[in-house]
Amino acid sequence: RLVDNLMTNALTLGAQMEKKAIDTEVILASVSSQNLG
Secondary structure, X not given: XXXXXXXXXXXXXXXXXXXXXXXXXXXXXXXXXXXXX
8 A cells, every 4th residue: 555655656756847758866765755754
């Protein structure tokens, strides 16, 4: 469930940032927004 939420958030953030690939920047932003790190 945690990974699912993290990836869903990363995909959403990636789309908002107009990224063509989900990179480290997007994953770190996703982790940060979920208060995991």
